[in-house]
Amino acid sequence: MAGGGLLHLWNEFTVEIMVLVSFALQLFLLACGGTRRRSSSAVLRIALWLAYLSADSTALYALGHLSVASRSRGHLLVAFWAPFLLLHLGGPDNITAYALEDNRLWLRHLQTLIVQAMGAAYVLYKYIFASGGIHDGKLLMAASICMFAAGLVKYGERVWALKRGNLSSIASSFDKLDDTVWQPSRQLTEGDEEIDDEEILLRAHSHFEICKGAFTDVTMKPWGFINTRGGFSGGSGEVRATPTVGNSLSLPHKFEEEEGGNGRREEKEEEKSSTLLPPYLSKPKMLTVLDSMAEMELSLMYDILYTKAAVIHTWYGFCIHLIPLLSTAAAFMLFQLSIGSTGDGYYSKVDVVISYVLLAGALVLEAMSLCKAALSSWTCSFFLDRSGWKWLLDGITFLRRLVGSASRRLWSGSIRQYNLLDMAVSDKNVTVSWLAKKVGLKDWWDKRCFSDTFSGNKYCSMEDLKVLVLKDPGILLLLLIGADSSRGGSALRAHSCEECVWTVVDMDLDASILMWHIVTDLAIRRPMGDANVSRRLVKATKVLSDYMMFLLVFKPEMLPSHTRRKVHLQVRKELERCWIDCSEALGLPEEAVSRPRADMLADWLLSLRNEDSQHHPSHHIEGGREENLGYAKVVYDAIWIYESLRNTLDTVEGMEMIFQVWVEMMIYVAEHSSRDSHARQLSHGGEFITIAWLSLHHLKYYSELQSFLEKRINFNIPASV
Template identity: 35%
Template sequence: MAGWMNLVNEWLVPALVLSSLAAHLVVVVLAAVRRREASGWPRAILWLANQAADLAATQTLGNLFLGSTSREKHLVAFWVSFLLIHMGRPDNISAYSMEDSVLSARSVIEAIFQIAGAIYVLIKHIIIGGGGGGDGRTFVLASITMFLVGIVKYAERIGALWLGDLGSIQSSGKKLKRASLSVGHLEISDDEQALQAAHRLLHITKGAFADYSSDEVEHKSSHANDEQARLAAARRLLHIARGTFADGNDNGSRWSWSQGWEQLFRLVEMELSLMYDVLYTKAAVIHTWHGYCIRFASLHFTAIAFWLFSLSSKDGYRWSDVYITYLLLIVTFLLEVRWLLSALASTWTYAFLINTNSGLRHAALCSGRWRRLRRFVMSLDLCRLALVRDPSSYRMWSGKIGQYNLLSECTHDMTSFYRTLAQRFGSEDSWKEYKYCYSGVLHISSPVRNILFNNIWDKLKLAYKPEEMRAMAAMPVPHDNDARRRNKLDKALRFAPELQDYILTYHLATDIFLQCSGQKGAACAFVKTIEVLSNYMLFLSVVRPYMLPGLKIHSLYTATRDALHDIW
């Protein structure tokens, strides 16, 4: 028994460090799933991996903080710098949910204590206990170099979370100058141009999410979960974008109703994708002067640490620990190369260069060097190019929608084994999310998509008539104009307080009519569109009611479902 416990104690920390590295790599690979998938096993794996880095780091820090000083623990203490990097998260994800961006006093104090604990471990096990001469000094320099990288990466994540908080976005929006918000002429002929146009309008999108307008003086705070914020922002962005491109604007922009909904829809998609970067990745801190400098410096510091460690003596260390150290250094260096190239080739960098007046703007953009670098980096991303040809297409909507049919639900066994298991060990909401959003997801077809958005486009015409918008623009109170436009759009789209009640009523009436008329499952494009949208709207009402405006009808839905089930 004692021998088994000694074996566990001997390999516990290496196992924790390797698991932290594995979790970090899983997060790097699966971070893109967070952008396009609402639920499913990949999201569950990503969530678990996202938590594993913090658990491994906390356990290892506690072991070294309280443990005795010995030469065998020098390498283990060296690994703490990599744990800090893992806790700092990769560049493509800083927060899993919007709630993670809300930095409470507890989370800030926790971060301070973790950094302080890491510094204490460095001093205790390496600087004091590592020896002062010869190879020992080389190892100390390597450790200090990597600790600087780890601390900066962890602090950078805290900064990304703070900048991604809606309250911070709202506060920064108040400081924007009207002169800096000009739009100018916009061309949206492909995804790449739509993305660049979205960067120029990003201040409008931030205002839609944080519930402020660049024209407003007073602002309201916004507290909403992920889907609520996305839906409300998409609705508000839709009317702001339509107002921005309206015929008769004085800012030089051109837009015609004859162009259809495709270009405006593509722009809104890109805007929401950029806001995803702000809320859930490190984009807000990466694409600044100090962000680029950190990526250059961390890449070179990691290479220097690798060189110094290779020169230091390995006497007294287990070779398994030495191999783990080399693995950590190599993987960290390769990831730093990736993050640097990805940052430089990002359209965020293009927007950054456009807004700077330095000679770097001319050297990078006018000479075409940045575009060549972007094409080169995109050619290296073989995994992404195997899925999409356009390097900007991964930002587009996946086209997946959930489906929920009440009559079908009531005519099946409501006490199935998997449902009972989910209710016992999870929740009814988790079961619905999995069954109707993941396993029962439907890719919206082109005919359905065209019919749907052409009808929305017609409704927008009712809310945004050019002559009325020109009259509104001449009125002296912009905020009142903004609210009036929103009310007209809600009225045109029939967003009444009783919307969810209407959805339930019309869903049942539609399904019964299609069944009785024999058109259920017909190949007709209009019938298919009606059926798909009816099931999707009830899916929103039942599984994600927070995405819909108006009153919630959960009790009415439950009573209706139970009554229909009893009749069956």
């Protein structure tokens, strides 16, 4: 009986239900569509994916149902909803594409626009235009035309945004330029370390061409500072350059532990600086500003790729954006006049209420959209260097500072971690693991349950990690001389470790990551021979090591070469076997283990190395398994490397070397992975590797600018003639 009632309700009010569901989905997408830029939550992604797909399919189904169903005179208002469904297909401004591939399907959406526009026009003609008996039908007809125009423009806006949001379209915009000579309207200068987030965001807009160029393999050059009169000029017509002294490929600062009253550790920078950068960009605070600027630029790139920003944040796009608002407002007034002239009882009360909900909702959403566009940072950027509009720019930025808009464009500040030794010694729920194995999800279950997140701790904050990476002049030098194909070899050679270069040159990338991950763990989990080794540097090194393992295991698409799945699985199984041997040898029950298990496993691995012989650690494996190790031999290669470098790794210089190896490897991965892989991660919260990569592109630009300005000083060429 209950089932029959629900079926009758569905048959009687199918269109009403679908239209309200379509409107509710628009509200959900508007509320949550932009949150994925800062969140990597799988639950949120699934919910948005379902809503994104359901929004289109629901509107299409309702339009199709309207075109074939017949309605009594009292329900003719249902036809008035057809343009609203077209409006819903246009979607909210903050999500046009769920995935990067959606932008490539813009022609399919264009075809859908044409077909659905014809369908909506047919519904209006069938029920309203051709119904001469409708009392005061001209008013409803005019309201329908207004809403049809709004829906057509809204959906056309989405198709246009999808086309503009394609990386190939962004790349083609550079083809119109004669060259890649360019200069930002607002440079980073001395004293910018104290600017707030809103000012950083304006500088992000000014430097956005560097970001777009990085995603399309176009390098922006600062040679535009040569003016047509033979002189050199910066953004303000004045150039300031200060010669620097010294050059080093080691870390530019040392870390020293100072146990004060609260045990706080401080870092002391060396007095000399690198000639690669302007002096002010070597300051930690300035590097933090530059990193924040890169994060905001990536949020702007997200806007271009996944929202309507490429369309609505232009002067003509903003004017077009007015059409849906004005059309909806006109339709609202015309509809009120139409309802008032027909009298009560002419239309179904339910249909009238739904019509008012749709009209009021559309009007409010369009007004919000227009206000948000007008008060956005894109608008501030538009007026930034236009004389006579400073009062408007100041007014908008004042309002934005009140609500802290710019800070919401910053990265979430968390790095995913995955450690093989921790995984090998962890307790596993036998029942759940068995069920996961039966359904083919054991690897997925293990990875999800045994990964972690780093957001900073008392030894190393996220700001410390960012500065450590960006302050490495060796990495910047590799980018400048075009030797960014190094993935650790330069760091090893700089520290006279030529015998270990084969681990990053002759081995595949996935095997190199696995080997140095184990070497790093062995070095960190053992007591340091040098008490001056900074805990901050140790923690930063471990974070990078675990992060690269996370990318290898969880996001192999971020790696430039083909990643072999069974490599890390075989290494993990070998570590698990070693832990079993370790537990049996110790003869202790699991609950009696007092030391961290991973530390005990590290000791056990090192015990396999017979220091009185020159045999490889795998020589001590019993049962003749040495010849059948396969990729698991990486474990014993790592032990060999650690023992070969033990005296070095116990010192500050040794830990700096490992850190530099990881930075080189990370930048190598970032530079050689596909640009699509970086772009896809922007819709999943973004990745630290992308931020570091883009920050280094900015440092490269300013380094080339510094070199160019020093040539001006050396040749005594005036800034202007």
